[in-house]
Amino acid sequence: MSRTVRVSAARRNWGEDDSGCDFMHVDMDSFFAAVELLEHPELVGKPVIVGGSSARGVVTTATYEAREYGVHAGMPMSAALRLCPHATVLPTRHYIYRAASAAVMEILREITPEVEQVSIDEAFLGIGGARRRLGSAVEIGNLVRERVSNELGLTATVGIASVKFVAKIASTQAKPDGLLLIPQPQTVPFLHELPVGALWGVGSRTQEVLHRIGIDWVKELAEADRSRLVRALGIASAHKLQELAQGIDRRQIETKQVDKSISHEETFETDLRSAGQIEAVMLRQSHQVAGSLRRKGLLARGVSIKVRSGSFKTLTRSTSLPTGTDTGKTIYEAACRLFRQLPLPPDGIRLVGVKAERLLSAALGVQALIDEDPKQRRVETAADQLRERFGSDVVSAATLLSERGKREERHLPKDDLFPQE
Template sequence: MSRAPRNEAARRSWGDDDSATNILHVDMDAFFAAVELLEHPELRGRPVIVGGADGRGVVSAATYEARAWGVSSAMSMAEAMRRCPQAVVLPVRHGVYSRVSAQVMEVLGEVTPVLERVSIDEAFLDVSGSRRRMGSPVQIAHWVRTQVRGRLGLPASVGIASTKFVAKLASSHAKPDGLLLVPAAATQDFLDVLPVGAMWGVGDKSARELARWGITDVRTLAATDVRRLERILGTAAAHHLHDLAHGIDPRPVTVSREEKSVGTESTFFDTITDREDARRVLLDQCHQCAARLRQVGTRGRTVVLKARGADFVTVTRSRTLSAPTDLARDIFAVIEALFDALPQPPGGFRLLGVRVEGLSRADDGVQLLLDEDPRRGAPERAADAVRARWGRGAVAPASLLRSPQPPED
């Protein structure tokens, strides 16, 4: 769910020359919520939040009606309900979303094998090899949207551009349920009208720092000397943003490999500076990973922590367990230790993620440790049964319980 600022001027037509725009970014609109609305059509037009109930956990998705009230992904449920108390809350069902996501990717796979799955609800396609068979990039984008809507009943927005970065920006501005082409020759003009906060990695703090120097839009950012940007943002962030502001993004579409891990990560529009808030996000992610492992009948041996700071420096730390696990308590014990040893990045955390690798089937022969209690996983498996019957919000770790704040007068 993108919360970056947009500019209505960027939504206009930039021309119809798609001869040099082989990159498509397909982004499902409010994916989890859209899938839930297939089963609850009576909720269409109402604010719907997918996440934990009764102030537990964080928001996983929200309809555009809920977003209008300031609800966004990774926000605590308590804060979301304070902002939009009339919202209908539905529990997260990762298994359902994974199955629908696989169907979406099957549609995209019919276009080209050069497909990079970015997350459960978005992907990049390089359609340069599909032109002779399916037509121009714009024709292909129309085909994708029609097929996804016709087969699955879901809206998808598509951005078309010459680079991955601009294609993603285009799909963001095409939302909801739209298509936007940015011809190669119009790339700089498109970028110039955007607020600086629309750039990847520019949150509130960075935007305020840039604004102090009079840099509030991409046009000004692009015209600013990179040495001045280094003084404002630091070396890595300065060069990163300077390149993007000029439409420079040489990354190719990378074919996604078969998943050999289970993980989840969250990118925050406003960086997290409070370590306890970061710890709660990680705990929730550990429970999501563990639940998915148990759901598909697998266990993992290696636990990985991923963190990205406001300075765009990304670090990963991992530790291998003596025996594979599918329990959040084991995963979080490792994540917490790795996180405690991680220095606080300047400006806070922009991204946090948890991943479990080295997967094996839960029913494979695994030698138990001599002191292992086979009942130690009973509470989490019992919680699985409760959620299966009463919904994901029916039970949650006590650390994720946060009392809703009283409404302001």
């Protein structure tokens, strides 16, 4: 559920010349909600919110009718219903979304073998080879949309460009249920119509930094003095972002399948009854997960937890992240937020697990590496190197542990198995 800024001027017809436009980005429209509407046709055209319905529930996605009221993914359900009180709330059902996603990707792979799935509801396609069989880039884009609609009853938006990330931006600007071709000569003019926040890789923190140095538009970023950008953003981020603003992106389609998730879980010999002890376990697990992400060159855009009670009742909760991450601190904070939404079982907890989900290649994760605290990532990367050299127990997240110790403990109804901190 993208909240990327859209500019009406950017959605116009940029021309019909698709020579060299071999990149396509397919993005399903309001995917989870659209899948739900297949089973609830009476709700089509009405505001629908998918997510947790409890007092602490969170919005997973919403139809465009609900988004018009300001509803967006990640906001508390209570806030969403204040904005749109007449919306229908449906529970999140990941198993049907996974099945629908598999059907969409099967269609895409029948059109071209060059498919790079980057999340459950979007993929890049390399269409250079498919042209000989299926026609022009626009004809292939329309074929994708027609097949998804006719065979699955869902709508997809398509962006087509000569540069990979521009295809992604084009699909964002074309939403919902649209197709936008950016001919190769129009790449830079198209980008320069956009505010800098629309550029793939510029999150809220980076946008604030750029605003402070007088850069609010992609055109201004492309023409900015490199030394000013380096002072504001650092060498790597300044170089990468300015190249993107100038329409330069050398990445190709990566058909190698990315892991769907990375998780660590632990079953305890004695059921735990202290929230502080459980969060300490999640702290360790979060850093284990983050270390695996960094080793594999992956970023997570979602976090989930699993908690099993002493009576073997299993609860799971998940959340989306605003940007991809490979830092234990970010994963831990998300896991703790989820854990604190759960009722603490009176019979204790026998198992806890933390999972990183919605994984994508770190090569696509410009925004995460810029918007996250670079010092935190450097610290964790340095810790990776120490563990690799001296062993896994040589270093731990002391700062986070000390912060946890300062927080007020929540205890389960029975006597605590551990002394209060």
